[in-house]
Amino acid sequence: MPLVEINFDGIIGPSHNYAGLSFGNVASMGHGGQVSEPRAAALQGVEKMRSNLALGLAQGIFLPHPRPHRDWLARLGTTIEQAEPIIAANAMSASPMWAANAATVSPAPDTADSKCHLTVANLRTMPHRSHEWPATLAQLQVAFANDAFAVHGPVPPTFGDEGAANHMRIAPRHDAPGVEILVYGVSGGAFPARQHVEASKAIARMHRLDPRRTAFVPQSEEAIAAGAFHNDVVAVANERVLFAHEQAFADKQPLLDMCAAHVPVFEYVEVAAADVPLEDAIRSYLFNAQLVTPPDGETTLIVPTEARETASVWRWLERHLAGNGPIRRVEVVDVRQSMANGGGPACLRLRVVADPATVDPRFMVDEAKLDRVADAVRRHWPEQITHDELQRPALIADVERARAALVETLDLSELG
Numbered sequence: 001m002p003l004v005e006i007n008f009d010g011i012i013g014p015s016h017n018y019a020g021l022s023f024g025n026v027a028s029m030g031h032g033g034q035v036s037e038p039r040a041a042a043l044q045g046v047e048k049m050r051s052n053l054a055l056g057l058a059q060g061i062f063l064p065h066p067r068p069h070r071d072w073l074a075r076l077g078t079t080i081e082q083a084e085p086i087i088a089a090n091a092m093s094a095s096p097m098w099a100a101n102a103a104t105v106s107p108a109p110d111t112a113d114s115k116c117h118l119t120v121a122n123l124r125t126m127p128h129r130s131h132e133w134p135a136t137l138a139q140l141q142v143a144f145a146n147d148a149f150a151v152h153g154p155v156p157p158t159f160g161d162e163g164a165a166n167h168m169r170i171a172p173r174h175d176a177p178g179v180e181i182l183v184y185g186v187s188g189g190a191f192p193a194r195q196h197v198e199a200s201k202a203i204a205r206m207h208r209l210d211p212r213r214t215a216f217v218p219q220s221e222e223a224i225a226a227g228a229f230h231n232d233v234v235a236v237a238n239e240r241v242l243f244a245h246e247q248a249f250a251d252k253q254p255l256l257d258m259c260a261a262h263v264p265v266f267e268y269v270e271v272a273a274a275d276v277p278l279e280d281a282i283r284s285y286l287f288n289a290q291l292v293t294p295p296d297g298e299t300t301l302i303v304p305t306e307a308r309e310t311a312s313v314w315r316w317l318e319r320h321l322a323g324n325g326p327i328r329r330v331e332v333v334d335v336r337q338s339m340a341n342g343g344g345p346a347c348l349r350l351r352v353v354a355d356p357a358t359v360d361p362r363f364m365v366d367e368a369k370l371d372r373v374a375d376a377v378r379r380h381w382p383e384q385i386t387h388d389e390l391q392r393p394a395l396i397a398d399v400e401r402a403r404a405a406l407v408e409t410l411d412l413s414e415l416g
């Protein structure tokens, strides 16, 4: 079976809430304290996966992590009942839903040993995300236990690594060698730079990438300052196409030259700030879209509803579709619950180029399995969570029971 791109979506967990935990993420900061809807959120995620299946794409899943994170609380010498509210919120976050931050993935055609390499992200910049990696690593080790993969532990926490949200790849096709692009932030602005170049370089070495086909590219300061806390808020790539905002990178020319040199069919699609201001791009998450190649070969951009509601963005997309640009189709998905925490369609998925037969089948989904996931969500996910009830014993019991039901449904008890 040939290598294909599989999108692994993080199932949105039963503790999904708005605690305003991510400094520099304008949606998280703006929605802190609001009432969340975990059930609706998870069903929106399931619907997104269904529309990907309908396009003919291969689809996988990752489990929500156990919440509250009792081990982390114990290492802080406290419990969910006794912790200060901010510590409790950090232990209750459903942030593993954003699977683009789970790991950095280098497909087999790019690596010296022809294995697909995955490095779990340490996510050390934000406290609520810094404790994700052990449970993520445990899932990666089960899902990708086959010899076709090499799964690595995190880069030491001295250097921040936020996974595939800062990684792109340009290749003639998914199954051909390509240029790997590792984007990093330079600190000094008002908001933290979450991806450090030292971490990106460590990953390139661990993944045995060819230095001639590896680019280390700084994010522009204005992008971070405007709220692009990850590169995937201002740029996305798929096969031969790089789609980015004019202000995404500090200096784009060396990157464009490297892509053109190694991938002659490379195409760069830039959105000018004069057409779509950076603020509109970030509010609408135009670039936090899934750019995919369905079996019919028509490059498709899967955008959130917010993109249709932002006049400058929708105008740009309509004009591009009417012209002869490389993006041939736009699909709109509703992931509003995740968007309010700064997570669009692309944040919710990790791309892995692999032969689906080499992946543990419990992590792959079809319509029937998604029906079972949706059923568990409808039966067990809380309808709403208010910010002041994150330590309420009945809610905590519901959240733990809900995840246990899903784990059983998916037959993944070793990750219980």
Ligand code: SUG
Binding pocket: 017, 018, 019, 020, 021, 022, 025, 028, 029, 093, 095, 098, 100, 101, 126, 129, 165, 229, 230, 232, 233, 341, 342, 343, 344, 346, 347, 348
């Ligand atoms: O790390 N939001 C996430 C959103 C991650 C989006 N991922 C990508 N761009 N790939 C973050 O900032 C908000 C949690 C809260 O406020 O409760 C949060 O963690």
